Amino acid sequence: MTKYFTLNVKSMLTHPELLFWSIAFIEFWVLMWAYVFGAYVPKVEEAVRTYTAQAYGSLLTLSLSATAVGITEGFLHSSRSIRFVTKYTRLSPSRFMAEHTASSMLVLSVVAAVMYASIAGVFAHKFGMYTPPVKPLHLTAVTALGCLFMYAVSAFLSLAVVVLRAPRSARFVSYIPLILGFLAYGALWLDFGAAAYVSPFNCILALCIYYYSEVKPTTGAFVMGGGAEMDMGLTLLSLVCWVVALMALNVLLLRKMRGVGVEEIRVV
Amino acid sequence: MIVVEGLKVSYRWRQEPVLKGVDGRFDRKSLILGPNGSGKTTLFRAMCGLTRVVGGRVLVDGRNVEEIYAEPGVLSVNFPEAYSLLSVKVRDLITLYSDLAGSDPSKAYEILEDLGITRELLERRKLHELSAGQRKAACTAMALSMGARHVLLDEPFEQLDPARKGRLIGHLARYDGIILLNTHETWLMKNLPDWEAYFMFEGRMYGPARVGELLNVRLCMGKRARAVLCMEVSGRTVSLVKGRRGTLLTSLESLDRVYELALEAGA
Numbered sequence: 178m179t180k181y182f183t184l185n186v187k188s189m190l191t192h193p194e195l196l197f198w199s200i201a202f203i204e205f206w207v208l209m210w211a212y213v214f215g216a217y218v219p220k221v222e223e224a225v226r227t228y229t230a231q232a233y234g235s236l237l238t239l240s241l242s243a244t245a246v247g248i249t250e251g252f253l254h255s256s257r258s259i260r261f262v263t264k265y266t267r268l269s270p271s272r273f274m275a276e277h278t279a280s281s282m283l284v285l286s287v288v289a290a291v292m293y294a295s296i297a298g299v300f301a302h303k304f305g306m307y308t309p310p311v312k313p314l315h316l317t318a319v320t321a322l323g324c325l326f327m328y329a330v331s332a333f334l335s336l337a338v339v340v341l342r343a344p345r346s347a348r349f350v351s352y353i354p355l356i357l358g359f360l361a362y363g364a365l366w367l368d369f370g371a372a373a374y375v376s377p378f379n380c381i382l383a384l385c386i387y388y389y390s391e392v393k394p395t396t397g398a399f400v401m402g403g404g405a406e407m408d409m410g411l412t413l414l415s416l417v418c419w420v421v422a423l424m425a426l427n428v429l430l431l432r433k434m435r436g437v438g439v440e441e442i443r444v445v
Numbered sequence: 446m447i448v449v450e451g452l453k454v455s456y457r458w459r460q461e462p463v464l465k466g467v468d469g470r471f472d473r474k475s476l477i478l479g480p481n482g483s484g485k486t487t488l489f490r491a492m493c494g495l496t497r498v499v500g501g502r503v504l505v506d507g508r509n510v511e512e513i514y515a516e517p518g519v520l521s522v523n524f525p526e527a528y529s530l531l532s533v534k535v536r537d538l539i540t541l542y543s544d545l546a547g548s549d550p551s552k553a554y555e556i557l558e559d560l561g562i563t564r565e566l567l568e569r570r571k572l573h574e575l576s577a578g579q580r581k582a583a584c585t586a587m588a589l590s591m592g593a594r595h596v597l598l599d600e601p602f603e604q605l606d607p608a609r610k611g612r613l614i615g616h617l618a619r620y621d622g623i624i625l626l627n628t629h630e631t632w633l634m635k636n637l638p639d640w641e642a643y644f645m646f647e648g649r650m651y652g653p654a655r656v657g658e659l660l661n662v663r664l665c666m667g668k669r670a671r672a673v674l675c676m677e678v679s680g681r682t683v684s685l686v687k688g689r690r691g692t693l694l695t696s697l698e699s700l701d702r703v704y705e706l707a708l709e710a711g712a
Contacts, residue, residue: 180544181530188531251532257495258530261522264494265593266545269515342497432514 178276179268185280188251190287195247199288203240207295210236211303218304226308229300230389231399233293234382235362240292241285241323242358242378245331248281249351252335253344260434270431278328278424285324293320316388322416323381329423330354330377336430368397368404373412380416383407446472446506447492447595447625453500454484454491463487465648466501471595474617476637476656477627479645480701485627486524488645489597492625493522505595517546521593523584523601528572535567535575535583539590546591553590556616557583560609578604585613589620598626602633611636629700635660644676646703651676654685663691664703666710679707 189195210232218228252259263270301307310316334350337343343350361378373379373396386394387409395404452467463484479485490496492503494510503510505519513519528538543550554564560582572580585601598617602610614636617624626633627645634642638657643650651674662673662685669675672684683703685694692706 180541184531184533184537184541187537188533192532254532255530257524257526258528260495261493261524261527262530262542262545263515264510264513265520265591266517266542267515267547268545272515 178279179272181268181273182276182280185277186283189247189281189284192247195244198243199240199247200291203236203243203292204295206236206239207232207292207299210296211299215300215303220304220306222306222308225300225304225306226311227386227390227392229296229308230310230386230392231365231394232300233296233389234385234394235365236296237289237292237320237323237385238361238378238382239355239358240288241327241381242354244285244288245327245354245358246351248284248328248331249335249354252277252332253338253347253351256335256339256434259431263431271428274332274428274431277332278325281328281331282321282324285327286321289320289324310389311391312388316385319381319384319388319413322420323385326377326381326416326420326423327354329420329427332427333423333430336427336434339434340430364397365400366398368395370396370404373397373404373407374415377416377419380412380419383412384409384416387412446470446623448504449488449492449501450504451501452488452491452498452503454487454496455499456496462499463648464491467645467648467650469643469650469652471623471625471641473641474620474624474637474639475626475641475643475653476633477625477643477645477650478629478631478634478700479627480629480699480703483629483645483700484648485629485645486599488650489522489524489599489625489627492597493520495522495524495527517548517591518593520595520597521546521588521591522597523581523588523599525572525580525584528584528587532571532573535570535572536564538572539567539587542587542591546593548590548592550590552592553586556586556589556613559612559616560586560605576604581605582609582613589616592622594622596620596622596624598624600628601626602628602630631695631697631700634695644674644700646676646678649677659685660695662687662694663689664694664697664706665691666707678703681707681710683707 218224262268263273331354334353338347338350357378361376361382364379369379383394393406395406397404449467449469452464453462454464455462464487477485491498539550539553562579562582581603585598588596634656640656641653642656642659643652654673665684665686666681668682669684669686672686674685676683
């Protein structure tokens with residue numbers, strides 16, 4: 178590892194906007210889920226666990242999506258530097274991608290850990306009981322896969338903007354993960370049907386619910402009690418395919434990109 | 446050595462090219478002189494592969510620049526955008542780039558202290574928090590400290606006071622490698638008489654000529670028989686000639702003045 182790894186972690190974990198939108202803002206929703214939406218949840222272990230699983234899945238997806246916005250913006254603003262260092266320093270494109278992935282994964286994991294800890298703490302206070310995940314190792318693995326997907330999608334979006342030379346769309350594109358994250362959050366009320374398998378954001382949400390509570394989630398409309406029960410194998414396969422495809426594309430695009438000037442993004 | 450052959454660059458589809466077929470062979474320290482907007486910065490971006498080339502090619506030590514990856518010591522540049530990899534304090538940035546290039550960070554600190562920028566300031570500020578002059582100096586110091594065989598310096602004297610300009614010239618003169626330096630100011634020429642000079646106007650390059658040879662040349666409108674160089678500026682031919690008639694090149698503060706002279710002659 179070069180110093181890039183540690184400095185990237187330091188830079189992201191001290192970025193006030195990233196911390197606000199990824200953690201502080203979502204903490205507000207943790208409180209809402211516990212004390213407002215959770216007012217009518219019976220204080221029965223199974224009910225509390227299922228509700229906690231839904232909260233963890235939904236809020237983790239939102240929180241990681243917000244972090245993905247920060248990663249996308251950071252990538253876009255440093256695209257010319259990335260091109261420069263991958264050509265004229267020992268950081269080759271694949272090594273850069275490895276270190277950027279590792280450092281971003283660490284930051285996403287910290288955000289996920291904070292989400293888990295705060296949901297566990299606040300919900301334990303609200304319901305008077307701690308309901309740990311039924312399959313903690315599986316949940317950890319799926320959370321890590323979710324982090325990897327969020328990284329892959331943010332790197333892909335920023336690389337696409339740079340390679341297609343579309344800095345005008347940079348601001349909008351950087352918010353796509355959050356928009357899709359909120360769309361997946363809509364699964365609480367909307368039945369996505371087969372689209373729940375296609376949307377990786379819905380897959381993260383569903384897998385988290387399943388491995389936290391061992392209750393198979395439906396394709397949507399959790400609050401209304403609608404939707405068909407999801408096939409968890411297919412859901413996992415869909416998410417893995419997304420991650421593999423996006424990471425492969427990222428390595429290809431990284432060699433293609435020339436970078437866009439920060440001023441081009443700022444002017445727009 | 447950097448060789449550019451028929452280099453054409455345009456930033457947008459169907460836009461008039463910024464570089465209109467530039468040829469050059471840079472095997473020693475060289476100045477690229479030209480007014481603002483003549484394509485000097487674009488040429489440097491193309492030379493290091495930071496912008497898309499629509500025609501021609503760039504060879505660095507005989508290799509196409511597009512094929513160069515992960516090769517420290519080949520080339521460095523002082524574009525601030527090359528040093529915006531992370532939003533960290535300048536001290537961390539110097540540490541990072543030295544680590545990535547395998548060079549000694551103390552060289553960058555030495556240059557910066559010589560230019561009046563203290564370590565305390567570098568520990569407190571990020572690159573974008575420095576003044577324009579300090580930012581340019583920091584990027585130039587990092588470019589020089591990377592120990593590359595080729596260093597591209599884009600207007601390194603911009604917003605530096607005369608004393609600091611003099612000290613930076615000393616560092617450039619002592620540098621063991623090929624430096625290409627672009628500027629629109631002519632005062633620099635008398636300080637670097639042994640360097641080669643190229644001129645850039647409206648996306649075309651003219652030269653080379655030895656800087657020492659250009660110290661007494663004058664600008665005349667029209668094509669002259671014994672001209673050192675002839676260039677096309679705003680549809681007119683401008684000749685650099687030795688003699689008493691015309692405007693002394695070094696008397697122009699900025700090469701932007703050449704446009705005015707061409708327009709006045711056309712009026």
